[in-house]
Amino acid sequence: MKNVRLTLLLFLCVCITAYSQSRTSREEFKLKVKANSKLFTSDINKAYPEINGLIKTSRILKDSISEMQLLEKKCRYFYNKNLVDSLILSSYQLQNASERYEDVYYQAMANVYMAESFSINKFYDKAIVHLNKAYSLLQKNQSNSKKIFYAKANLLSSFANLYLDKGEPRKASQKIMEEIKSGKEIHDKNEYADFQYLNYSNLASIYAEYDIDSAFFFAQKSISIKPMVTAEEKSMASNFMVLGKYYKKKKEYEKSVENFHKALKIIHRTGVELNLNDSYLALQEIYTETGKKDSAAYYENKIKQKDLQILQSKYNSLQEVIHKDEEEQNKNRLRSFLIWIFSVIAVLAASVFFYMRLKKKKTIENNHNLHELYNHLITLIQNNDPGFMFAFENAFPEFSDKLLKINPELQQSEIEFCALLKLKLTTKEIARYTFIETRTVQNKKYRLRKKLEIPQSVDIYNWIDTI
Known part of the structure; x- marks a missing residue:
């Protein structure tokens, strides 16, 4: 299915620096940011409401690293929730902050998230522009730091997502293979296993588009190498979805339903809703085929609710604005791009003016x-x-x-x-x-x-x- 989204690798950096305010306040703030990061990995719905307040504090304390880290979390929240319009706005906030502080890593990540937004809306040329810009930024950095390594990994994942959106899963799998090969730069055993666990999960999701047997193999491989210390989260949910699709094709419906429900359990616990409707659709089809009409109707309703929540209230309105600008400015893509940006910002400007x-x-x-x-x-x-x-x-x-x-x-x-x-x-x-x-x-x-x-x-x- 073309709406499959791959998990982006993320590396969060916490840096302690001396500032003019009291050291105690800074240390307490750092602990709050660290606690929020930990909560974000287990339940983004609980972690997200804290972020705006933490961003305000980071600006008061002039803690640029924490500010960018928190802005990047906002991008990740909207990405995981499939809220494309909010993702675009947050991406520009991250871009502005990262350019102001001259931070290459977060500049690259801002472009990666922008590329994801444009790719989902089928503006592949614009997505490529942002991915190339991210690549150029990372190539200029010669520090060989872990942050830059993971940013490059994110970039490959985003290229894979782009090819998935374009209906070219084989090219997408090639990008994840490149990511897997890059893992040789990681020397810590547990870190390497965690990195490849996620990559093989992404690879399994891609192969599920055209080779379910290979998808089944890579999902099992991902599960087998998952470090014990790594909690079951969105990558494991993705693995269970692939296993569910495999057993569904083999008409082993009991095993299929079991795996899809495992995936849904993780999704509901973590709040990460990437590919949620894939599970709903598969369960609806299984229950329809097995004559369980009530269960089929239940998941059909869940699909409609999710579509109304995301597509009707968010995604469709954004598409209309973009397509309108695209039609009016077809001969001048740059001008079209700027008009589209201003049309989105106009909503914020009107609200700010009113306030x-x-x-x-x-x-x-x-x-x-x-x-x-x-x-x-x-x-x-x-x-x-x-x-x-x-x-x-x-x-x-x-x-x-x-x-x-x-x-x-x-x-x-x-x-x-x-x-x-x-x-x-x-x-x-x-x-x-x-x-x-x-x-x-x-x-x-x-x-x-x-x-x-x-x-x-x-x-x-x-x-x-x-x-």
Whole structure:
């Protein structure tokens, strides 16, 4: 299937430097960044809400390394969530920071993520431009550091993804083979095993497109060399998917279902949703073929929900903007590229302008301005505009932080749901705008009451309004 995405290798670097602020504050901040990095490897949904606050602190402390590391995590979060529009914006934030600090590694990674965004949207020429730029940056660096080595590995993975998007899996497998050969530069035994475990998992995913027997072999090889200290994460989920596809083709449906469910268990635990619909689709087909209509219908519904969440609200809107610019500026690709960038930034600029205009007033509680603000935000929701949360957080900058202080384990989706309650949307309106059932909305309200410890005697809207 053409929507297979390969895992990018990532190497995170933490550097301790002396600054003008107190050493204790810096050390505490470093520990927080390190803890977030560890949490990010096991559950990105819990780690992500902390990132924006950490980025603000890194800028206050003038810790450029941590700032770029955290910006790169934002890119990785949106990449793993298939949120292409947010990925593009985060990539440009990383690019600006890395150019300002003259850091080659993060400049290269910013270009890799941009290339992934363009490749997914079928702008292969633009993707190639960014990959070549990343390659040029890395070639100029002669440090032979681990960061640069892993950046080059990421680059090969991104080239492989590009060929997969173009429907050329054999060329994609060649790039992963190059990556496997580059592993000879790693001398630590465990590090080498971890590196190749991921590479063989990626290779198995590619071969699943045209040679399922070879895919089965490489998935088993990946599993066999996985270091004991390496937790089961997205690469292992990918291996289980390949095994599920293998047994599905062999019509060994019980083994196939078992492996797909193993993959889904890891995906739900880690929050990494790359290729999630591949598992849903395979399970739907198996249950349809075996006459289990209820189970087939369940996974068919999951597929539709995922498509609505990602494609309709995010991906399709981005494609329309890009295609419109592409049609109008077909004779001048550079100009088309710049117009597209400005069209994306315009959403942010409009939100910032709106927020700054409100800041000039004595108070946001002014009835006229409050009415105007709510109408603007509700319009964004009705249009499934990806800029909604950005505009909301600009208007209510302390809202997310206050919620997380009450319960640090709140997920981003729960914070977004609280934002809808803040705007006084009814259960039916939330259901209509977010494409879910009213019963699901009611269940979400019930779970929020428990997580935020809101008494049953207190109206949830009034409680949220005090945040």
